[in-house]
Amino acid sequence: MRRSLLLVPLCSVLALLAGCGNKGPLYMPKATPAATVHPATPAAPATPAAKPAAPAVITPVTPAPVHGFVTDMTAFNTFIAAHPTPDQFRAAYPDVLLVLPGTIATRELRTNNSRYFAEVDTNGRITGGKFM
Template identity: 75%
Template sequence: MQRFVAPAVLAVAVVLGGCQASTPTAPAPVHGYVTDMKAFDAFIATHPTPDQFRAAYPDVQLVLPGTVTTLEFRMNNSRYYPELDKDGRITGGRFS
């Protein structure tokens, strides 16, 4: 019986170690306005939630439906108007 304990513990450690490596990590926040459009488009392609968007791009104003904003025109990619799917995930959008 004791000779099966060590292999069983080793097997459990390998399985748990594999699970830990497969957990997704949140992307590092991008401070400032969007300048790397390729990285931004790749992020939007993951269909993030509004909360995930705010965590990834904290300095970009996310204008959701029903949000009141000012009318000034911005050319620095600092305000994003998303297109949402039925689950509220961002599927595309535009800067203004």
């Protein structure tokens, strides 16, 4: 009889603990290596007839903002293929939560394309990712 009396409180404590934390495990995206700085190499002497080349201009990606969650995956994949910055992503898709590497976020199931876990390159541009 004594053993059954001890099991009742133990079972109730386990039942309470089992109900806690139903938000799923935390998801910590893999860390990206920090950008490395390479030492400068001395420039070759320019010939007087040579004209300096114009610097390459990167055209910023600025589509019209898409409100709501992502429904047109073709347009979204085209936008990601242009390697936007996080600020450009937030401007283009203001209602989609952007989760960058190193950001702590829960990993519950969302089927409405409302949260994008991005992969970035060493320059901080989005190169890919997935919805979760």
